[in-house]
Amino acid sequence: MLKITNIMYQYAQKKPFYHYTMEVKPQEIVAILGESGSGKSTLLDIIAGFITPSEGTIVLDDKEIVSLRVEQRPMTILFQKHNLFEHLSVQKNILLGVSKVLKDSIEEVEKVQAILKEVGLEAYEHTIASELSGGQQQRVALARVLIRREPILLLDEPFAGLDKKTRLEMLDLVAKISKEHHLHTIMVTHEKEDCERIAHHVYMMENNRLELT
Amino acid sequence: MLLSLGVGGLLAWALAHQSAFRGRSILVALFSSSLVLPTLIVVFGIIGIFGRHGYLNQLSLFLFDDSFGSYLYGLGGILLAHVYLNASFASRALLHAFESIPKExxxxAKSLNFTVFQRFIYVEYPAIKSTLLHIGATIFLLCFTSFAVVLLLGGSPSYNTLEVAIYEAVKLDFDIALALKLALIQLGISAILVVLSSRFKINVSNLKTSHTQIPWKEYRSIQWIQWAIIMIFALFFISPLAVIIIDGLGADFMRIMAEPLFIKSLFTSLSLALVSSLLTVGIALVLSNTLRELSLKTRLGNKPFASIVQGIVAFSGNLYLAIPSLVLGLGFFLIAQSYESPMWIWSTIAILTANILMSLPFALAILSPAMQHTAQRYDKVVFSLGLTPWQRWVYVEYPYIKSALGYILALAFCFSLGDLGIIALFGSDTFTTLPWYLYQLMGSYRTSDASGVALILLVIVLFVFVSVPLLFRSKHA
Structure with a gap:
């Protein structure tokens, strides 16, 4: 279970404090709705460790993670754009999630092939990322989530720029991955439809505070 | 070129990751000004620091009772001055590329636990690669056609560039035939270089840098390295300028400014700079508009001849790169010998032509994208409303390109004011510019007067470079 308790964050003095409290169980998808600039993505940045809260705790299975550095945190984050290294192949993009050496092992490559099959991109293993469509690029980013095997998945409006059909396909893929791999998924979105389709709980960011709807 | 790119790249990397310290924007603005700093002033400042009687030797004498001697003149000095001029220019363009990397x-990279090296390889290098290539091509051509630095710091003919050899053949040996041969070689090589770098594009911008503030801190050791790079380069960059200011303040300005030759050279320089900068802006406007006409689908861009004509027009703007100023000057020099007109007329025409050609590649690199962008944004609505060209200029065009025009005007003015190229062929007691006058003072060891004139030149250049763009500020750009 991922427990976020009384997290407070302030961007600068005289700016308002954001307050966050929420829980996410394994296999659960929690959506956060709210207007632009309301502080939805700030929570993801805090969980990922990009920024440090002034108060509060984040606990995953009884382990406090606020004190951990970004790279030590058990999470993978997906943004709306710039999730991939566009000049590299699909295979290398996924492998960079686990291995940073120039020569990758056969086992790792086989693992990538299996994961690509899971996300429906087995034919694109050696394609350069920039040649893929927006939906395919996000599938590659999701494939990297799978290879990393981190229990927390943070989605910062990753499907906002896609057409409706592709977006719905991607949402279904997230739901499948989240369930099969026991992920704690938090998804920031503008679309109520996204929430209705895959979220188990929906939170609303209003008046700088996260409220369960 | 490699040294300049290496140093400039390191500096840009350090500045990109140390984006929140006090004085950063002033430091970055100072590095940007290296583009317009007169070469002669830079060399004068470098001699003040690293020369035989420079501050470094004086410090060494004070501390260790021994000096480094005379080590500046020759390859070392030439490299030092070029790195000074080009590394800061490269760093400014590369910093912009670093700062364009999306925060995501x-x-x-952070969430994937990349090391600093991996981050550079996978994130930063791909983003700066094309800028690196363009800047590399620019610096290579600038170094290849370098004149003033080599003339002043070359030390011996073994380090001469073709431009200096042409100058020496004309002015010292009076061997016009040799000068012509050298000019043809220079012309041929320059043309090949320009063709080879046909995708050449000068990355110069009046855009302010945006701070890509990363919310977490770098590892302490990396931070130390970045700070060390910034401090060392800032010291390297600022110290020659500081020397000019310190030494210059001790000069007898009343006497310098009362000298007829100084007054004459100042007046000539300012007049030439004003005329050539205005002409540069005018020609850049015409060329940019023509390029736009030929490239946009809403205009002539769909005609079969468009791309060929566009290539010719673009090349004419970059003529300076293929025809170095000394070669151009030699041409005018030969015409002046053949026709009976007062020499000052030919000198003026030659200098104005060279100055305009020198500024045009930069002017086009700034203005052309701005005009292109305005057309792409407003063509459809302007055409549908049936606005006249004048209405279009007043309501649509000028507000959006105003700041670019101001920047070009300042840039061309400063380039012209500080140039010690073609004047080396035409300079005389009756026709002189401020840089030529300074060069003569340096040559006759009137160091105190030279310091004063260098300071005056520096102040004018920095004043124009900072104040003119402010006059053309636009909220739309």
Whole structure:
């Protein structure tokens, strides 16, 4: 279970404090709705460790993670754009999630092939990322989530720029991955439809505070 | 070129990751000004620091009772001055490329636990690669056609560039035939270089840098390295300028400014700079508009001849790169010998032509994208409303390109004011510019007067470079 308790964050003095409290169980998808600039993505940045809260705790299975550095945190984050290294192949993009050496092992490559099959991109293993469509690029980013095997998945409006059909396909893929791999998924979105389709709980960011709807 | 790119790249990397310290924007603005700093002033400042009687030797004498001697003149000095001029120019363009990297990429790299080296390889290098290539081509051509630095710091003919050899053949040996041969060689090589770098594009911008503030801190050791790079380069960059200011303040300005030759050279320089900068702006406007006409689908861009004519027009703007100023000057010099007109007329025409050609590649690199952008944005509505060209200029065009025009005007003015190229062929007691006058003072060891004139030149250049763009500020650009 991922427990976020009384997290407070302030961007600068005289700016308002954001307050966050929420829980996410394994296999659960929690959506956060709210207007632009309301502080939805700030929570993801805090969980990922990009920024440090002034108060509060984040606990995953009884382990406090606020004190951990970004790279030590058990999470993978997906943004709306710039999730991939566009000049590299699909295979290398996924492998960079686990291995940073120039020569990758056969086992790792086989693992990538299996994961690509899971996300429906087995034919694109050696394609350069920039040649893929927006939906395919996000599938590659999701494939990297799978290879990393981190229990927390943070989605910062990753499907906002896609057409409706592709977006719905991607949402279904997230739901499948989240369930099969026991992920704690938090998804920031503008679309109520996204929430209705895959979220188990929906939170609303209003008046700088996260409220369960 | 490699040294300049290496130093400039390191500096840009350090500045990109240390984006929040006090005085950063002033430091970056100072590095930007290296583009317009007169070469002669830079060399004068470098001699003040690293020369035989420079501050470094004086410090060494004070501390260790021994000096480094005379080590500046020759290859070392030439490299030092070129790195000074080009590394800061490169760093400014590369910093812009670093700062254009989306924040998400850095977050991704961090969450994937990349080392600093991996982050550079996978995130930063791909983003700066094309800028690196363009800047590399620019610096290579600038170094290849370098004149003033080599003339002043070359020390011996073994380090001469073709431009200096042409100058020496004309002015010292009076061997016009040799000068012509050298000019043809220079012309041929320059043309090949320009063709080879046909995708050449000068990355110069009046855009302010945006701070890509990454919310977490770098590892302490990396931070130390970045700070060390910034401090060392800032010291390297600022110290020659500081020397000019310190030494210059001790000069007898009343006497310098009362000298007829100084007054004459100042007046000539300012007049030439004003005329050539205005002409540069005018020609850049015409060329940019023509390029736009030929490239946009809403205009002539769909005609079969468009791309060929566009190539010719673009090349004419970059003529300076293929025809170095000394070669151009030699041409005018030969015409002046053949026709009976007062020499000052030919000198003026030659200098104005060279100055305009020198500024045009930069002017086009700034203005052309701005005009292109305005057309792409407003063509459809302007055409549908049936606005006249004048209405279009007043309501649509000028507000959006105003700041670019101001920047070009300042840039061309400063380039012209500080140039010690073609004047080396035409300079005389009756026709002189401020840089030529300074060069003569340096040559006759009137160091105190030279310091004063260098300071005056520096102040004018920095004043124009800072104040003119402010006059043309636009909220739309």
């Amino acid at each position: 990429k850095y977050k991704l």
